[in-house]
Amino acid sequence: MRVLVVGTVPPPGGEAAKRLGAVAAELTAAGDVVEILSPDRRSAAHSHARLAGPRLAIELAVRARHFDAVVINAEPGLPLAPTADRLMRAVTLGALGAVLRGYGDVTVRLPTPIPLPGGVGGRATRALWSRATTIVVATEDDRERMVLAPGVVADRVVVEKPPARVPATAEADWSRLPTEGDLRSSVQTIVRERAARDRNVNRARSSLGSAGLPEDSGDPFQGDAGIGTPLSPVELARFATGRARRGVLKVARIVRSARA
Amino acid sequence: MAEAARALAARGHKVDLLTTCAKSHFSWANEFPAGTSFDRGVTIRRFATVGARSRAAAAQLEHRVQRGERLAPADEVAWVNGRFRVPDLYLYLIGQSDEFDAIVLSPYLFWSTIYGAQVAPERTIVMPCLHDEPYAWLGIVRSTLSSVAGAWFLSEPEHQLGHRVAPSLAPHHAVVGAAVEIPAAYDPAGFRQRHGLERPFVLYAGRREEGKGWRRLLADFGAAIVSHDLPFDLVTFGVGAPDVPEGLRSRVVDLGYLDADELPDAFAAAEALLQPSVNESFSRTVMEAWLAGTPVVANAASEVVAWHCERSGGGLTYADELEFGHCLAFVAEAPKAAAALAESGRQYVLANYTWDVVGAAMERFLESFTAGLGR
Numbered sequence: 001m002r003v004l005v006v007g008t009v010p011p012p013g014g015e016a017a018k019r020l021g022a023v024a025a026e027l028t029a030a031g032d033v034v035e036i037l038s039p040d041r042r043s044a045a046h047s048h049a050r051l052a053g054p055r056l057a058i059e060l061a062v063r064a065r066h067f068d069a070v071v072i073n074a075e076p077g078l079p080l081a082p083t084a085d086r087l088m089r090a091v092t093l094g095a096l097g098a099v100l101r102g103y104g105d106v107t108v109r110l111p112t113p114i115p116l117p118g119g120v121g122g123r124a125t126r127a128l129w130s131r132a133t134t135i136v137v138a139t140e141d142d143r144e145r146m147v148l149a150p151g152v153v154a155d156r157v158v159v160e161k162p163p164a165r166v167p168a169t170a171e172a173d174w175s176r177l178p179t180e181g182d183l184r185s186s187v188q189t190i191v192r193e194r195a196a197r198d199r200n201v202n203r204a205r206s207s208l209g210s211a212g213l214p215e216d217s218g219d220p221f222q223g224d225a226g227i228g229t230p231l232s233p234v235e236l237a238r239f240a241t242g243r244a245r246r247g248v249l250k251v252a253r254i255v256r257s258a259r260a
Numbered sequence: 261m262a263e264a265a266r267a268l269a270a271r272g273h274k275v276d277l278l279t280t281c282a283k284s285h286f287s288w289a290n291e292f293p294a295g296t297s298f299d300r301g302v303t304i305r306r307f308a309t310v311g312a313r314s315r316a317a318a319a320q321l322e323h324r325v326q327r328g329e330r331l332a333p334a335d336e337v338a339w340v341n342g343r344f345r346v347p348d349l350y351l352y353l354i355g356q357s358d359e360f361d362a363i364v365l366s367p368y369l370f371w372s373t374i375y376g377a378q379v380a381p382e383r384t385i386v387m388p389c390l391h392d393e394p395y396a397w398l399g400i401v402r403s404t405l406s407s408v409a410g411a412w413f414l415s416e417p418e419h420q421l422g423h424r425v426a427p428s429l430a431p432h433h434a435v436v437g438a439a440v441e442i443p444a445a446y447d448p449a450g451f452r453q454r455h456g457l458e459r460p461f462v463l464y465a466g467r468r469e470e471g472k473g474w475r476r477l478l479a480d481f482g483a484a485i486v487s488h489d490l491p492f493d494l495v496t497f498g499v500g501a502p503d504v505p506e507g508l509r510s511r512v513v514d515l516g517y518l519d520a521d522e523l524p525d526a527f528a529a530a531e532a533l534l535q536p537s538v539n540e541s542f543s544r545t546v547m548e549a550w551l552a553g554t555p556v557v558a559n560a561a562s563e564v565v566a567w568h569c570e571r572s573g574g575g576l577t578y579a580d581e582l583e584f585g586h587c588l589a590f591v592a593e594a595p596k597a598a599a600a601l602a603e604s605g606r607q608y609v610l611a612n613y614t615w616d617v618v619g620a621a622m623e624r625f626l627e628s629f630t631a632g633l634g635r
Contacts, residue, residue, distance in 0.1 A: 015489045076486070112510060113482065119506040141510035174594040183600055184573040187590055195582035202582075 003027050004063055005036045006051065007073025007109070012042045016111050020073045023109070027071075035067070039078050052077050053088055057095035064102030071107040076115045084117045090124045097127020105133050109160075110146075112138040126151035136160050261366050261387070262302075263439065267619035269301035273626075276303045276360070278349050280372070288344035307349040318342030328394045336400040345371045353379045361630045364412070368404065369395045377404045383633060385410035385625075386430065390421050391539035392563075402426045410629055412436045412622070414542035417563035432632070434625050439618035440547045440609065448529035451522065455515055461495040462557070462588065463530035465523070465545045466537065468500035473536030473559060475503075480536075480578075482508050484585035490592050492531060527552035532591045532598065535575075540564045547613050550574050550605030555598045557587045574605020 009021040021044075027034045037059065038045035039052070049059050056079045060070065076082055079092050100106050108128070114120055114137070120129075129135065130151035136158055137143050147154040177186050262277060269275045281290035288309045297304045312318040321339040324331060331339065349372055357363060357380040365373040368388035377384050386408050390396050405411060405426035411433035413419040419435050452458070462481075468474045481494050482505070496502060497515040504512045518526060527533065533549035535558035543565050546556050556575030558565040560583075569575035578584040591598045611617070 113507040177597050188576055191583055191586040194586045198582045
């Protein structure tokens with residue numbers, strides 16, 4: 001089976017990206033042909049694209065004839081930015097539900113808390129949930145909420161708990177703590193150092209242009225995934241009028257050639 | 261104040277507690293009967309409150325104060341009168357003030373304090389519970405803190421703020437602190453069971469409102485659990501609607517208003533107490549958490565709580581959401597070290613903020629204060 005996996009995979013993206021990477025690896029090991037489409041250009045993906053808002057539906061529509069199945073990993077900004085309003089939510093999710101008809105098998109993976117502004121219910125999500133053959137959630141609470149949403153088929157919702165944290169890895173981060181003396185100052189120092197590192201990475205990420213990563217960005221794969229902004233109404237209008245204009249020109253060419 | 265009154269009464273002093281008939285400090289409605297009663301050695305005298313004549317005018321003045329606008333002296337008086345008044349208490353003080361060696365008034369922004377301080381300023385001590393907020397910078401507050409003979413502060417940062425607010429601060433003043441009761445025992449497992457709390461949790465105890473940093477805390481918590489994959493829920497109790505965003509509802513548990521005897525168990529059951537509020541003059545919940553063996557993660561912008569955390573070694577402070585996330589990651593990943601921090605906090609509370617310690621400090625102050633008056 002040819003499977004399109006959409007979401008952030010490592011090196012960036014933390015635990016959630018590692019889990020999606022593992023899903024992709026399992027599919028490959030099972031004999032599927034997997035291609036990864038990531039919104040974060042630092043991801044080890046086959047292709048990268050801005051996927052926030054209606055762009056995701058466009059990208060999926062373009063690729064639909066090449067794949068039998070799609071796995072969509074919901075993330076902050078994929079498919080909706082946290083600031084998305086009701087109109088953007090309706091347009092994005094409606095378009096997504098429509099283009100998913102082009103795929104035989106649709107898996108939607110939802111971390112907790114579910115990063116969907118406006119919640120999992122409502123008319124806007126119905127088409128998306130009804131097209132999903134599998135909805136993967138992280139907690140029983142999320143499952144209970146999901147099965148109440150319109151369009152959801154209850155037995156298609158499965159819980160996949162995130163793997164337990166490994167204390168040994170974590171302990172290493174706090175290994176500098178003294179057993180005696182001013183414990184609080186030591187912890188506070190480590191907290192500030194780690195936060196400062198995060199700030200540097202965030203600054204570096206926000207300054208990223210097409211030239212790539214600056215040299216002094218510390219760990220460039222730390223921090224949130226670089227999600228593109230959703231299409232603005234103006235961009236959406238341009239896209240629609242562009243397609244319409246190309247369509248008109250194409251029809252005109254056909255008419256001209258028929259007359260000739 | 262009631263606890264301080266009982267502590268001084270327990271030390272053999274004759275204490276009268278003058279208060280209102282109100283139960284809610286939002287409505288100031290008279291819910292208790294006016295009159296005299298006795299409780300654990302203290303004579304309690306309640307007086308009826310009187311509301312503002314024009315709520316619209318009072319609300320307008322309140323907005324002007326909140327905006328930090330400078331009010332004319334007459335407007336400041338109108339603002340004080342526009343909240344609630346207790347004229348019968350004032351009249352009682354005028355008639356009986358000679359019977360008292362000292363009159364302690366609290367907190368700084370209430371009519372009862374500002375007007376009460378006029379009756380016998382030479383024998384009055386104000387316990388202001390100051391925060392660095394627009395009310396504190398009113399001229400009427402400055403003149404009150406300057407005109408009385410004494411002031412009690414709950415912490416050193418509050419004392420320093422007192423000097424900034426009123427450069428001619430009351431001549432006799434000291435940091436006496438406040439005290440918390442030491443519970444006989446804790447039952448964290450019972451608390452978790454009673455409230456169906458199966459996952460580890462961090463706790464926010466207090467008013468769920470903008471001024472206490474609740475909304476910011478929700479945003480920071482949401483970011484932290486995603487960034488650090490934290491195992492914690494956020495459990496909260498107190499007044500005010502929590503208004504949790506839908507995306508966070510599976511991770512935030514609102515217990516509503518808890519009975520006082522439940523609180524020690526709640527603190528003991530938590531992995532950490534979160535204190536996002538900037539406006540604190542003492543922070544009782546921080547002390548109660550430390551007593552229960554629970555570490556504290558607090559907003560560094562609160563001078564008072566940061567001061568407690570630094571002095572005690574019992575809490576971490578955060579300057580932004582990134583530091584907040586790493587503080588919670590520490591609590592999750594290094595529980596033994598977090599418990600060691602909390603133990604430092606517990607020792608700090610036992611050394612400084614029990615009624616034995618604070619009652620003795622108040623008593624020492626009162627002895628020198630009244631000796632100076634020749635009484």
